[in-house]
Amino acid sequence: MEHTSDNLHVKERLEDHSKEREAAAKRRRNIMNNWVPPMITFLVFLSLWQFGTQWLQIPVYILPTPTDIIAASIQNSDRLLASATTTILESVIGFVFSVVIGVGAAVIMASSKILERSLYPYAILLQTIPIVAIAPIIVIWFGSGMNAIVIIAFTIGFFPMLSNTLIGLNATDRGMINLMQLYKASKWEIMWKVRLPAALPYIIAGLKISCTLAIIGAIVGEYIAGIGGGAGGLGYAITVASTTMEIPYLFACGIAASFLGIAFFLLVSLLSKVLLGSWHESEMNVEN
Amino acid sequence: MKSAQSIVQEMQPEEVEETSIVSMRQVSKVFPNGYTAVENVNTSIKEGEFVSFVGPSGCGKSTIFKMISGLISPSEGELEILGESGSDQQQQSNDVGFVFQDATLLPWRSVIKNVMLPLEFQNLSKAEMKEQAEEVLELVGLKEYAEALPRQLSGGMRMRVSIARALVAKPKLLLMDEPFGALDEITRQSLQSELLRIWESQKMTVLFITHNVFEAVYLSTRVAVMTPGPGKIASTVDIPMPFPRTDKVRTSHQFSDIVGKVSQDLKF
Ligand SMILES: Nc1ncnc2c1ncn2[C@@H]1O[C@H](COP(=O)(O)OP(=O)(O)OP(=O)(O)O)[C@@H](O)[C@H]1O
Ligand SMILES: [Mg+2]
Numbered sequence: 001m002e003h004t005s006d007n008l009h010v011k012e013r014l015e016d017h018s019k020e021r022e023a024a025a026k027r028r029r030n031i032m033n034n035w036v037p038p039m040i041t042f043l044v045f046l047s048l049w050q051f052g053t054q055w056l057q058i059p060v061y062i063l064p065t066p067t068d069i070i071a072a073s074i075q076n077s078d079r080l081l082a083s084a085t086t087t088i089l090e091s092v093i094g095f096v097f098s099v100v101i102g103v104g105a106a107v108i109m110a111s112s113k114i115l116e117r118s119l120y121p122y123a124i125l126l127q128t129i130p131i132v133a134i135a136p137i138i139v140i141w142f143g144s145g146m147n148a149i150v151i152i153a154f155t156i157g158f159f160p161m162l163s164n165t166l167i168g169l170n171a172t173d174r175g176m177i178n179l180m181q182l183y184k185a186s187k188w189e190i191m192w193k194v195r196l197p198a199a200l201p202y203i204i205a206g207l208k209i210s211c212t213l214a215i216i217g218a219i220v221g222e223y224i225a226g227i228g229g230g231a232g233g234l235g236y237a238i239t240v241a242s243t244t245m246e247i248p249y250l251f252a253c254g255i256a257a258s259f260l261g262i263a264f265f266l267l268v269s270l271l272s273k274v275l276l277g278s279w280h281e282s283e284m285n286v287e288n
Numbered sequence: 289m290k291s292a293q294s295i296v297q298e299m300q301p302e303e304v305e306e307t308s309i310v311s312m313r314q315v316s317k318v319f320p321n322g323y324t325a326v327e328n329v330n331t332s333i334k335e336g337e338f339v340s341f342v343g344p345s346g347c348g349k350s351t352i353f354k355m356i357s358g359l360i361s362p363s364e365g366e367l368e369i370l371g372e373s374g375s376d377q378q379q380q381s382n383d384v385g386f387v388f389q390d391a392t393l394l395p396w397r398s399v400i401k402n403v404m405l406p407l408e409f410q411n412l413s414k415a416e417m418k419e420q421a422e423e424v425l426e427l428v429g430l431k432e433y434a435e436a437l438p439r440q441l442s443g444g445m446r447m448r449v450s451i452a453r454a455l456v457a458k459p460k461l462l463l464m465d466e467p468f469g470a471l472d473e474i475t476r477q478s479l480q481s482e483l484l485r486i487w488e489s490q491k492m493t494v495l496f497i498t499h500n501v502f503e504a505v506y507l508s509t510r511v512a513v514m515t516p517g518p519g520k521i522a523s524t525v526d527i528p529m530p531f532p533r534t535d536k537v538r539t540s541h542q543f544s545d546i547v548g549k550v551s552q553d554l555k556f
Contacts, residue, residue, distance in 0.1 A: 178388070179386070
């Protein structure tokens with residue numbers, strides 16, 4: 001008797017094992033499907049670039065090869081790291097301001113139709129002015145340092161936050177608001193318990209746009225305002241490298257900037273998974 | 289002067305007035321766009337009744353419920369709920385529960401947190417809130433799903449959560465606006481029996497909107513038949529069948545006779 005039940009257990013365990021293995025294999029297949037094709041594209045692109053420029057004998061000051069760029073990054077790693085740190089700092093501060101002020105302004109506008117009608121047009125107006133046109137003015141007002149750059153990064157990231165949050169707050173399901181009115185909830189209770197959580201997917205969509213814009217804003221700001229802080233950020237390094245004709249280093253700075261953007265975006269996506277994963281369609285692994 | 293007048297009115301020897309939980313006198317609702325949704329509605333609902341409102345789409349059933357719950361106010365006429373006129377209803381929010389046509393759960397909250405929502409507007413401790421919420425979840429048979437999220441539930445289960453949320457504040461009056469409209473017939477019938485069981489045990493008054501005459505007759509002590517253009521109550525039909533009503537009631541002669549009568553009234 002015992003023997004057979006033991007056997008059963010073993011069999012069950014074996015089945016469990018095979019199920020696990022199947023799941024692991026599925027995961028592996030998923031990784032293969034999602035990551036391998038773009039990796040191959042990337043490698044093909046890199047080798048075309050590397051051997052193409054060598055074969056066509058394109059001079060370094062026109063188009064350096066990937067190995068040139070890597071060498072320049074390693075050689076100047078101290079400078080590159082310092083510049084990247086400055087840019088990260090500026091764009092993160094600018095981004096935080098655009099999130100806080102953007103969401104705050106949206107909450108205020110959403111709580112009063114009159115305020116929305118009188119303020120929103122000017123927010124749009126602010127958005128339509130090209131950043132390179134107001135950047136010099138900001139530099140004149142706030143000095144050619146970190147302050148101006150943070151403000152430029154903020155200005156460019158602010159509007160997506162504002163408009164996304166506002167759309168989200170105004171799109172809240174009527175039924176949920178009726179429900180809250182039934183309980184005699186105050187305007188702010190409705191905002192806090194229903195409208196803001198309901199707007200979260202929209203807010204996160206805004207975050208995803210603003211986070212990469214903040215880096216662009218910081219780099220444009222450095223371009224115009226100069227040093228910024230410490231050794232100057234990536235934008236400043238780019239202007240310097242182009243005047244001193246350090247072309248591989250120029251490329252290294254540009255690539256570092258786009259890596260920053262990607263890293264920033266991935267971080268926000270991670271946040272989105274954490275915040276929405278359990279309940280919102282956009283982040284669910286829906287099986288249907 | 290005014291208060292004296294109202295005392296005189298209350299002392300009028302009409303028994304209906306004394307025990308009625310909802311009373312409407314010549315109530316009309318004209319929306320800001322000029323559309324008259326309901327006109328001259330008179331009705332009086334006694335404590336402990338189960339009254340269903342049936343009528344074609346657009347005849348103003350939801351509008352009446354919204355006025356009773358205080359979400360909108362009547363343009364004309366007098367509306368009294370629990371003995372208070374519509375305008376001083378402010379303090380009474382816990383006495384009226386409302387179940388909407390769709391469950392209207394907050395998708396980011398777990399089942400129990402959804403049920404606790406109405407209690408968050410009262411002065412209760414977290415432990416008390418949790419206890420009361422668990423009690424009503426037990427009542428609707430969803431205790432094991434307390435921590436689940438709404439999206440993990442079926443439509444019928446979501447409706448039960450919505451009913452639990454309306455019951456948690458122990459309302460004297462429960463308004464249900466087509467709560468089972470989106471459910472399949474089997475789920476619908478089991479929820480109907482469940483609702484009757486809860487109604488009998490909680491001793492409350494239920495007002496119920498439905499398009500389904502069978503549903504109305506099975507559940508109610510009285511059916512109000514509404515007609516459109518502009519919406520009014522054309523007739524009320526008493527359902528003299530005893531409670532508790534079993535499933536056998538659905539196939540009885542008396543049942544089909546009453547269904548026939550209500551359907552007849554609907555056609556006018
Ligand atoms: N806010 C509003 N403004 C203008 N008209 C409205 C408004 N709400 C409802 N109505 C109109 O009033 C009428 C009655 O609406 P109501 O929602 O009460 O109907 P109903 O009987 O509940 O219908 P259904 O069975 O389809 O839910 C409809 O013709 C509708 O178009
Ligand atoms: Mg309706």
